[in-house]
Amino acid sequence: MKRRGPWGPDEIDGFLAGARVPLRLSCNGAAGTPMLASLWFVPEDGLLWCATPRSARVAQRLAEDPRCAFEVAEETAPYRGVRGQGRATLHDDRGAEILEHLIARYLEDPGCDFARWLRGRAADETAIAVAPARLLSWDFGERMGGASAGAGRSRP
Numbered sequence: 029m030k031r032r033g034p035w036g037p038d039e040i041d042g043f044l045a046g047a048r049v050p051l052r053l054s055c056n057g058a059a060g061t062p063m064l065a066s067l068w069f070v071p072e073d074g075l076l077w078c079a080t081p082r083s084a085r086v087a088q089r090l091a092e093d094p095r096c097a098f099e100v101a102e103e104t105a106p107y108r109g110v111r112g113q114g115r116a117t118l119h120d121d122r123g124a125e126i127l128e129h130l131i132a133r134y135l136e137d138p139g140c141d142f143a144r145w146l147r148g149r150a151a152d153e154t155a156i157a158v159a160p161a162r163l164l165s166w167d168f169g170e171r172m173g174g175a176s177a178g179a180g181r182s183r184p
Contacts, residue, residue, distance in 0.1 A: 033165030108167035123153030
C-alpha cells in the first residue's frame, strides 16, 4: 500500500479507529460519472467496513466495478483526515454482523428506535469491505493553529 502525508501507519489507524464521522465513498456510476455515498464505517484488519442495503445503488455499482475512492475527514477546523483509493468487495454473509458493529460505534443508545429500525432491515444488508491501495493523510493543525470552524468569516 502506498502512503503519503504526515501520518505513519499507526497514526492513520488511530485516526480511523477514533473517527465517528461517515466515510465518503465514491464509485463509478453506470454512465461513467462518479457517485458519492456517505456511509458509517468501522476499520477492521486493514479494511474499512460499511453496510448498506443490497438494493442500494452504491452496492450495485461496486458489484460491477469495485474501484473506489474514499475520505474520512473531520468537519471542523483544524481539518485533518485520510483519503484514498482502493477496491471494494461485497459480503452478503456479513451484512447483519457489520451493521451491529456500526450501531455500536455510532449510536449512543443501541436500543433506540433508529437502531431497531436498522436491525429490522438487517436481512437485506450487505457489507462493503474497502481495501485501500493508496492513502493520503493530512493534518492542518499546525498550519491553522487555534483556528475554529468560524475563523476567517466576516462578521456582520
